[in-house]
Amino acid sequence: MNRLVVVSRPLAAAARHSTIRSAVASRSAVQIRNYSSEHSEESFEHFTERFVKFFDNVDDVFELQRGLNNAFGYDLVPAPSVIAAALKASRRVDDYATAVRIFEGLKVKAGSDALYKQYLEELTPLKAELGVQTKEEIGA
Known part of the structure; x- marks a missing residue:
């Protein structure tokens, strides 16, 4: 150092x-x-694994929102498995509003409607299981 x-x-x-x-x-x-010049590049797979593990261990709203800020703060769109883990965590801590906002953040990070729709298609079974709707589905 x-x-x-x-x-x-x-x-x-x-x-x-x-x-x-x-x-x-x-x-x-x-x-x-x-x-320190010892910064290493993190692979997308390691990023995904790290955040899935993080969201699997979340036990309160503050940690959930902190993790979402960190995950969405990178210059990439998180993998569907990260979004799924975050959605499960939001329902586990009983924070429906954050679950809806995850989709809002995903829409912004995706940058295109086509990519956002691909994520929605992949997450449709989980959305139904958890009872989560997007802002557009709610009508807001």
Whole structure:
């Protein structure tokens, strides 16, 4: 891990005047940033597996919504298995509104009506099993 120390102008002036100890003691004077070049690329399969596992273990609404924000925050459309796990989790924690919003997020992430309809077709049996409707089906 590389470390970068950012020194403000007052600290640099203090160092020239041999009063560096008092300046370093002040937390606002020194800012340490850790940089790591060890970031690895995550495959789509690993991403899918990670989020399916996450949603399978969700036990409250906060965790569900946090997981959805994370899953939809990536520059990709989550796999149908991730959406299915999120829908099951939303019904498990008894949050119907979030289940409906999952489809809204999916529609935005899909970017095209054709891809969104493919997801809907694949998730139709699960939608029926869980009793979840899309916003359009509700009439909202």
